[in-house]
Amino acid sequence: MPRQVPGSEVLDALLAPVEPEWTGELVAVHGPLEAAPEQLDRAIERRATTPCVLVGAPGWPADHPATALLDAVATDHAELDAMVATFTATPTASTALALHLRTVEHLDVAPALVAESALYSALQAGPEHQAWREATPVRTPRQGDDGPRIRIERPGDELRITLTRAQVRNALDARMRDELLEALAIARADPSLHLVLRGEGEAFCSGGDLDEFGTRSDPASAHLLRLRRSLGAALHELAGRTTVHVHGACAGSGVELAAFAGRVVARPSATFLLPELRMGLVPGAGGTVSLPRRIGRHATMRLCLLGLPTDADEALAVGLVDQIGGMI
Numbered sequence: 001m002p003r004q005v006p007g008s009e010v011l012d013a014l015l016a017p018v019e020p021e022w023t024g025e026l027v028a029v030h031g032p033l034e035a036a037p038e039q040l041d042r043a044i045e046r047r048a049t050t051p052c053v054l055v056g057a058p059g060w061p062a063d064h065p066a067t068a069l070l071d072a073v074a075t076d077h078a079e080l081d082a083m084v085a086t087f088t089a090t091p092t093a094s095t096a097l098a099l100h101l102r103t104v105e106h107l108d109v110a111p112a113l114v115a116e117s118a119l120y121s122a123l124q125a126g127p128e129h130q131a132w133r134e135a136t137p138v139r140t141p142r143q144g145d146d147g148p149r150i151r152i153e154r155p156g157d158e159l160r161i162t163l164t165r166a167q168v169r170n171a172l173d174a175r176m177r178d179e180l181l182e183a184l185a186i187a188r189a190d191p192s193l194h195l196v197l198r199g200e201g202e203a204f205c206s207g208g209d210l211d212e213f214g215t216r217s218d219p220a221s222a223h224l225l226r227l228r229r230s231l232g233a234a235l236h237e238l239a240g241r242t243t244v245h246v247h248g249a250c251a252g253s254g255v256e257l258a259a260f261a262g263r264v265v266a267r268p269s270a271t272f273l274l275p276e277l278r279m280g281l282v283p284g285a286g287g288t289v290s291l292p293r294r295i296g297r298h299a300t301m302r303l304c305l306l307g308l309p310t311d312a313d314e315a316l317a318v319g320l321v322d323q324i325g326g327m328i
Contacts (some may be wrong), residue, residue, distance in 0.1 A: 001024050001084070002025070002026045002027060002028040002055070002084050002087075003022050003027050003028065003035075004027075004028050004030060005022065005027050005028070005029055005030075005055070005104075005147060006029075006030060006031040006119045007028050007029050007030065007031050007032060007033025007066060007314040008032075008033060008034075009032065009309060010027070010029050010033065010043075010054065010069065011033055011035050011039065011040075011043055011069075014041060014043040014046045014047055014050065014069070015017075015039065015043055015046070019050070020050060020052070020221075022052055023050060023051055023052055024051055024052060024053055024091070024095065024296065025053075025089075026052070026053040026055060026083065026084060026087040027052055027053065027054050028055055028057040028074075028080060029054055029055065029056055029057060029060065029070060029222060030056075030057035030060065030296070031057070031103075032064075033064070033065060033066040033069070034066075036066075036112075039222050039263045040066060040069070040287060042070070042316065044068055044069060044190065045057075045280065045315065047102065047118065048102050048103065049099070050101075050104070050295065051095050051099060051222050051249060052098070052158055052299055053072075053087060053094055053095055053301075053305075054070045054071050054098075054303075055070065055071060055073065055074055055080065055083055055096045056070045056072070056073035056074065057074060057080065057144070058074050058075065058076050058077055058079075058080060060073050060074075060133075061134060063078060067298065067317075068137075068215060068306050069140070070296075070298065071098040071101070071102070071153070071301045072298050072301040072302040072304065072305055073298055074302075075165070079227070079302075080229070080305060081110050081254060082242065082273050082305070082306050082307070083302075083305040084280060086175050086277050086278060086304075086305050086306070086307050087305065088101065089277075089278060090093055090128045090277050090278060090279075090280050091129055091279050092123070092126060092127075092280070093123055093126075093128050093129075093276075093279075093280045093281060093282060094193075094277055094304075096122075096123065096282065096289060097277065097282045097288070097301065098301060099211075100115065100116070100119050100282065100288060101287050101288060101292060101297045101300060101301055104116065104288055104289060104292070105292050105297050108139075109233070109236050109243060110233065111236070112288070112289040113200075113227070113232055113233055113286055113289055114227060116288045116289060117223050117226045117227055117230075117280055117284065118223055118285070120281060120282055120284035121219035121220060121222055121223035121226075122281060123280055123281050124135050124222070124281065125219045125282075126280060128129055128279075128280025128281030128314060129213075129281055130280070131280065132278070132280050133213065134212065135143060136205045136213075137267055138211045139211055145165070145167065145168070147164070148160060148164060148179065149163065149164060149173070149175050149179045149180075149182060150163055150164055150179045150183060150231075151164050151200075152183050152186070154193075154288070155191055155284070156296045157193060157194060157227050158194050158195075158196055159183070159186055159187050159191065159194070159195050159196070160196045160198070160305070160323070161180065161183050161184075161195065161196070161197050162197075162198050162200055163176065163197075163199035163204070163205060166199070166201025166202070167199040167201070168206070168209070169201060169203040169205070169206035169248065170199040170200070170201065170203060170204065170206060170248070171200060171205070171207060171208065171209040171210070172205055172207065172208050172253045172254070172285070173208075173209035173211075174212060177229060177231055178229065181229060181231065181234060181246075184231075184234045185234075186236050187241075187242075188234070188237065188238065191241075193241070194241045194242075194243070195242040195243070195259075196242075196243050196244075197243070197244045197245070197261070198243070198244070198245040198246075198279060199248075200240060200245070201248075202247075202248045202249075203247065203248030203249050204244075204245070204246040204247050204248060204250050204252070204253075204254055204256075205246075205250060205253065205254030205257070206248075206249060206250070206252075206254060206268075207250075207252025207253050207254050207273075207275070208252050208253035208284075208285065209257075210274060213279065215280075217267075222238065222246065226284070230286070231253075231257055231285065231286070232256070232257060232260055232286020232290060232313055233286070234290065235257055235260035235261065236286075236288075236289075237262050238292070239260055240262050241262065241263040242260075242262050242263070243261060243262070243263040243264075244257075244258040244261040244263070244264050244265070245265050245266075245267075246258055246264060246265070246266045246267070246270050246272075247266070247267035247269065247270050247320070248269070248319065249258070249271050249273065250265075250270060250271065250272050250273070250276065251272075251273040251274070251275060252273070252275060252283070252285065253283075253285035253287070255272045255273070255274060255287065255291070255320075256274075256275045256283050256286050256287030256291065257285055257286065257292055259293075259294045259320065260286060260290045261289035261312055263292065263322050263323070264319040264320070264321040264322050264323075265321065265322065265323045265324075265325055266312045266315060266316070266323070266324050266325075267312070267324070267325075267326065268312050268324055269312070270296035270311075270312045270315070270321075271309040271310065271311055271312070272303075272309065272311075273307070273308070273309045273310070274287065274291075274303045274304045274307065274312045275307055276304065277307060278307050283304065287300075288300070291303075291320075294320060295319045295320055296321055297317045299318050312324050
C-alpha cells in the first residue's frame with residue numbers, strides 16, 4: 001500500500017525546512033488541500049526537487065488548484081493499485097520520471113529533448129534496466145528482416161511515408177530511424193508538402209526494437225547519438241503539416257512520435273501503451289516532451305505509471321488522438 005497522506009500534511013511538509021519523511025515513496029494524497037496562492041507557489045517550487053511521486057487518491061477533484069502539486073491522479077482504486085505496482089517494481093525510474101516531467105513542462109522542446117535523452121541514458125546504466133535486460137535476452141537476428149524499413153510515395157502535395165517492417169509490427173530500430181530521418185528531410189526541404197505517416201500490417205508501430213535496448217556499452221555516447229538522430233526533433237519541426245494514422249497495438253515510440261504530429265487519426269481498434277517504466281526507463285523517443293504538450297503532465301505520468309493499454313475512445317477523450325476514423 002502507498003503511504004496515505006492528507007493534502008494539508010503534504011503542503012505543510014513541502015513548506016517545512018526539512019526534507020519530507022516520505023521522500024523516495026509513492027504518496028497517495030487525499031482530502032481537500034486549501035492554500036493561499038503564495039503558499040501553493042512555494043510548495044510547488046520545493047516539490048520540483050523533492051524525489052517522490054505524488055498521486056491524487058481516488059476522489060481527488062482534478063480541477064482543484066492544488067492539483068499542480070501532484071504528478072498524477074488515480075481515477076479509481078484499481079488504477080492506484082496499478083500505479084503502486086509499477087512504482088514498487090521500478091522506484092528509481094518512476095521517481096526520476098516524476099522529477100523530469102515537473103521540470104520539462106517549463107522548457108522549450110529542444111532543451112527538453114536534451115534533458116530526456118540524458119535521463120534515459122542514465123537509467124540505461126542503472127540496476128532497474130539492467131535487471132530487465134538480463135530477464136529479456138536479446139534474440140538472434142530474424143530471417144527476412146533485411147529489407148527497406150519504409151516506403152515513400154509523393155501523390156500531389158503529399159509526402160506519404162509508410163513503415164514497412166510489418167513482420168515485427170513496425171518495431172523501430174536504428175535502420176528505420178535513419179531511413180525516416182532521410183525521408184523527413186524531403187519534407188523539410190519542400191514547405192509545400194503535407195506529411196502523412198502510417199504503418200503496414202497489424203500495427204502502426206509497436207515501439208522501439210527491444211533487442212536493441214541497452215545493448216550499447218556506452219550510454220554517454222548513445223546520448224549524443226540520440227540527439228544527433230532525433231526523430232522527435234524532426235517531427236516537431238514539421239508538426240504543423242503532419243498527419244499520423246495509427247492502428248493496432250501502438251506502444252512506446254509508436255505513441256511518443258505520433259504525439260508530435262499536428263493531427264493524429266486512429267482506427268477504432270487502436271490501443272496505446274507506455275511500458276518504459278517497467279523496463280527501468282522513461283519514454284526516450286521524445287515522449288516526455290510530446291505527450292505533456294498534447295495531454296498534460298498529469299495524464300502523461302498516469303499513462304506511464306499505469307503501464308496498461310488505453311483504447312481509442314479514451315485516447316480521443318484525453319487528446320492523445322484528434323479523430324477516430326479509417327485509414328487513407
